[in-house]
Amino acid sequence: xxxxxxxxxxxxxxxxxxxxxxxxxxxxxxxxxxxxxxxxxxxxxxxxxxxxxxxxxxxxxxxxxxxxxxxxxxxxxxxxxxxxxxxxxxxxxxxxxxxxxxxxxxxxxxxxxxxxxxxxxxxxxxxxxxxxxxxxxxxxxxxxxxxxxxxxxxxxxxxxxxxxxxxxxxxxxxxxxxxxxxxxxxxxxxxxxxxxxxxxxxxxxxxxxxxxxxxxxxxxxxxxxxxxxxxxxxxxxxxxxxxxxxxxxxxxxxxxxxxxxxxxxxxxxxxxxxxxxxxxxxxxxxxxxxxxxxxxxxxxxxxxxxxxxxxxxxxxxxxx
Amino acid sequence: xxxxxxxxxxxxxxxxxxxxxxxxxxxxxxxxxxxxxxxxxxxxxxxxxxxxxxxxxxxxxxxxxxxxxxxxxxxxxxxxxxxxxxxxxxxxxxxxxxxxxxxxxxxxxxxxxxxxxxxxxxxxxxxxxxxxxxxxxxxxxxxxxxxxxxxxxxxxxxxxxxxxxxxxxxxxxxxxxxxxxxxxxxxxxxxxxxxxxxxxxxxxxxxxxxxxxxxxxxxxxxxxxxxxxxxxxxxxxxxxxxxxxxxxxxxxxxxxxxxxxxxxxxxxxxxxxxxxxxxxxxxxxxxxxxxxxxxxxxxxxxxxxxxxxxxxxxxxxxxxxxxxxxxxxxxxxxxxxxxxxxxxxxxxxxxxxxxxxxxxxxxxxxxxxxxxxxxxxxxxxxxxxxxxxxxxxxxxxxxxxxxxxxxxxxxxxxxxxxxxxxxxxxxxxxxxxxxxxxxxxxxxxxxxxxxxxxxxxxxxxxxxxxxxxxxxxxxxxxxxxxxxxxxxxx
Numbered sequence: 001x002x003x004x005x006x007x008x009x010x011x012x013x014x015x016x017x018x019x020x021x022x023x024x025x026x027x028x029x030x031x032x033x034x035x036x037x038x039x040x041x042x043x044x045x046x047x048x049x050x051x052x053x054x055x056x057x058x059x060x061x062x063x064x065x066x067x068x069x070x071x072x073x074x075x076x077x078x079x080x081x082x083x084x085x086x087x088x089x090x091x092x093x094x095x096x097x098x099x100x101x102x103x104x105x106x107x108x109x110x111x112x113x114x115x116x117x118x119x120x121x122x123x124x125x126x127x128x129x130x131x132x133x134x135x136x137x138x139x140x141x142x143x144x145x146x147x148x149x150x151x152x153x154x155x156x157x158x159x160x161x162x163x164x165x166x167x168x169x170x171x172x173x174x175x176x177x178x179x180x181x182x183x184x185x186x187x188x189x190x191x192x193x194x195x196x197x198x199x200x201x202x203x204x205x206x207x208x209x210x211x212x213x214x215x216x217x218x219x220x221x222x223x224x225x226x227x228x229x230x231x232x233x234x235x236x237x238x239x240x241x242x243x244x245x246x247x248x249x250x251x252x253x254x255x256x257x258x259x260x261x262x263x264x265x266x267x268x269x270x271x272x273x274x275x276x277x278x279x280x281x282x283x284x285x286x287x288x289x290x291x292x293x294x295x296x297x298x299x300x301x302x303x304x305x306x307x308x309x310x311x312x313x314x315x316x317x318x319x320x
Numbered sequence: 321x322x323x324x325x326x327x328x329x330x331x332x333x334x335x336x337x338x339x340x341x342x343x344x345x346x347x348x349x350x351x352x353x354x355x356x357x358x359x360x361x362x363x364x365x366x367x368x369x370x371x372x373x374x375x376x377x378x379x380x381x382x383x384x385x386x387x388x389x390x391x392x393x394x395x396x397x398x399x400x401x402x403x404x405x406x407x408x409x410x411x412x413x414x415x416x417x418x419x420x421x422x423x424x425x426x427x428x429x430x431x432x433x434x435x436x437x438x439x440x441x442x443x444x445x446x447x448x449x450x451x452x453x454x455x456x457x458x459x460x461x462x463x464x465x466x467x468x469x470x471x472x473x474x475x476x477x478x479x480x481x482x483x484x485x486x487x488x489x490x491x492x493x494x495x496x497x498x499x500x501x502x503x504x505x506x507x508x509x510x511x512x513x514x515x516x517x518x519x520x521x522x523x524x525x526x527x528x529x530x531x532x533x534x535x536x537x538x539x540x541x542x543x544x545x546x547x548x549x550x551x552x553x554x555x556x557x558x559x560x561x562x563x564x565x566x567x568x569x570x571x572x573x574x575x576x577x578x579x580x581x582x583x584x585x586x587x588x589x590x591x592x593x594x595x596x597x598x599x600x601x602x603x604x605x606x607x608x609x610x611x612x613x614x615x616x617x618x619x620x621x622x623x624x625x626x627x628x629x630x631x632x633x634x635x636x637x638x639x640x641x642x643x644x645x646x647x648x649x650x651x652x653x654x655x656x657x658x659x660x661x662x663x664x665x666x667x668x669x670x671x672x673x674x675x676x677x678x679x680x681x682x683x684x685x686x687x688x689x690x691x692x693x694x695x696x697x698x699x700x701x702x703x704x705x706x707x708x709x710x711x712x713x714x715x716x717x718x719x720x721x722x723x724x725x726x727x728x729x730x731x732x733x734x735x736x737x738x739x740x741x742x743x744x745x746x747x748x749x750x751x752x753x754x755x756x757x758x759x760x761x762x763x764x765x766x767x768x769x770x771x772x773x774x775x776x777x778x779x780x781x782x783x784x785x786x787x788x789x790x791x792x793x794x795x796x797x798x799x800x801x802x803x804x805x806x807x808x809x810x
Contacts, residue, residue: 003598004587093563097572097582153600255601309600314591317602 003310005095006157012091013161019084020138021169022052026071027131028202035195050176068127081134082114100148110137153254159247167240168298173203174227175291197223204235225279238274245271263304270297335371335758344746345487346760347412358415358808361526371756377519378409378753384515405508406801409753411516412763412783419779419807422493425677426767427775428667430481433654435670437477441467451669452662459737461707462652464615466622470639472648473546479646481769487748494678500655502612505782506768507570508802510535516804528809530779536577542772546644547607554607557581557597561613561629571612590633593640608644615649657706657740658684681743685736694741695732698725701741716792718744747792752785762786764794779807
């Protein structure tokens with residue numbers, strides 16, 4: 001498969017995952033704001049901005065509408081939901097022949113829907129609907145992808161994009177949330193904090209799944225354990241890395257000529273850490289440092305994939 | 321001539337109520353109400369089908385095009401630049417004897433033009449013998465001096481050709497222009513056939529239509545036959561400028577039909593004069609490139625330096641004969657509209673034969689007498705810029721305003737080499753389904769010729785139709801559409 005095609009598939013999927021993640025985060029956040037809390041709205045928004053890596057923006061707005069405008073509509077490379085969807089579509093347009101027409105249709109429809117038709121009417125008619133629609137369509141796209149495209153090399157690159165993005169976004173989210181709550185991370189959170197923890201779980205669509213494992217008794221250690229180490233939940237870090245690993249193995253089999261040791265070693269090590277890790281040890285060693293390590297490794301995996309399959313030096317790949 | 325103006329007055333049964341004949345050749349009727357033999361089946365079918373049924377079939381056809389995403393891009397307009405290719409419901413039918421003349425004529429013409437290209441890029445005998453003036457060749461903006469003395473595989477320069485034929489009022493087919501660079505439109509021929517088979521299955525069978533389905537396979541084997549020596553399992557790719565090109569649909573379509581990789585310039589790298597494509601599995605050597613990029617953009621080192629569509633070093637690899645380009649570089653000199661006037665002489669020079677398919681009478685603006693004559697009678701002529709295509713840069717005298725004529729007169733006088741003039745020809749007309757009625761519209765015909773170890777012409781082509789009433793311009797960029805073209809068995 002052409003490197004350019006693999007690259008486009010990877011980014012298509014990454015950007016869409018990013019858009020969906022942002023939509024979910026904002027949605028949960030808007031919900032939390034409805035309840036009275038000692039945590040100010042401004043603090044909360046700052047956290048959301050950090051989670052979506054938009055904190056680097058100079059002088060972000062402080063009012064709710066301004067921030068939402070930024071997170072949902074700001075043009076520019078991958079800042080907002082709409083720009084992420086636009087980039088996902090642009091990438092899929094480049095490889096329209098490689099994906100199923102159902103996939104293209106789905107993504108194209110989503111793009112046209114969110115292109116911001118009438119500005120004024122939007123803020124009246126509940127941004128929540130917009131966010132729901134983005135999530136729903138993104139889920140649909142993933143389902144359509146899995147059921148209409150061959151699960152060959154191209155699909156594996158789509159998997160890679162989706163799960164690397166998810167792993168890194170989840171790590172960021174946990175890191176920021178735990179840092180903010182660290183002063184009060186006791187075993188028995190008060191009501192405000194309780195809501196915050198539930199918010200965190202919901203940001204990963206994990207509340208129901210968590211309850212099934214631990215009951216509705218929410219405590220920070222278990223939340224961390226669930227979101228980091230659970231083997232079965234699709235938004236846990238461990239699950240994401242497992243998927244990245246198996247996609248890499250499959251691609252390695254399809255393209256045996258490339259030496260993929262580095263990427264496979266990186267994910268293998270991470271996977272072992274998450275499979276055999278104990279939450280007590282992780283917390284004792286410092287969650288912040290641990291999560292920073294995870295994010296760094298995600299970047300390393302991404303770079304390794306790029307160097308091995310996409311933009312490798314010619315000398316390393318001349319036919320024998 | 322059977323088509324007389326008076327015969328056109330007769331009132332025909334529905335849906336032919338608006339069908340009147342004029343001085344141009346009518347593809348369907350030999351005289352009012354009397355269809356030609358090969359159109360009889362279609363005529364009967366149209367008489368017997370209720371109007372609603374026709375409309376219904378038209379909708380089904382349109383929908384099918386829409387779903388297949390058969391679109392083209394119109395340049396120079398901001399909104400809605402991607403459009404469905406307008407398609408007419410009724411087939412254009414050509415008899416087997418008409419077709420064999422076309423076939424022989426095109427083979428003769430393409431063979432001669434290929435000889436010509438080889439000659440001008442090597443010995444230049446035809447120039448030395450004064451048959452074609454040197455200045456016509458050397459002043460052509462598509463002449464590529466880089467090709468001088470360069471050996472191309474099997475001496476084949478023009479692998480894929482799409483020549484435009486039109487029909488005189490007396491029914492003769494003549495060549496209007498040749499497209500020897502990167503002719504497009506073949507995907508419309510193939511997809512529209514596909515749709516028509518579903519819309520008119522009974523008629524299709526009754527008429528005995530020759531198949532065109534082997535085009536992609538023929539193109540692939542033609543490309544394969546050009547592979548560099550010693551490359552037994554050649555890797556063939558189609559090089560596209562990318563998704564923003566007007567013919568991207570076609571590039572993707574052909575690549576898929578042939579089962580070859582669709583690549584962009586950035587997918588290819590040249591190392592030690594060998595072309596590779598960048599795969600996830602590593603570099604893969606490329607042997608034959610069916611390129612759909614113009615000469616100018618193909619290699620920034622050899623041609624236009626600011627091109628980002630091409631591949632740096634590609635031309636050197638080509639010169640080293642490690643890769644084959646189809647069509648070869650520099651073929652545009654032979655489809656220059658000024659050179660066109662010399663094609664009958666070129667055929668006689670290389671093959672010693674008279675041209676089977678005539679040219680349209682052409683006036684060269686470099687000739688003072690011809691220029692003055694044309695400039696004085698601009699309202700009677702069609703003026704074309706020699707290097708343009710797609711209906712751009714053209715004046716249709718009888719349909720022009722005096723302002724446009726003044727403008728063209730100045731353009732011609734400023735740069736005579738850049739223009740030619742031809743008498744306005746009434747293209748033949750074929751029945752089209754328009755607003756529930758069958759009406760005649762002007763058409764041309766573009767058959768596609770493949771030149772490899774042998775010359776293959778699939779029996780058919782793209783019939784382009786000027787959908788606006790009275791219009792003579794068939795280009796898709798200028799409001800033209802297409803029709804399926806049926807060549808019949810004996």
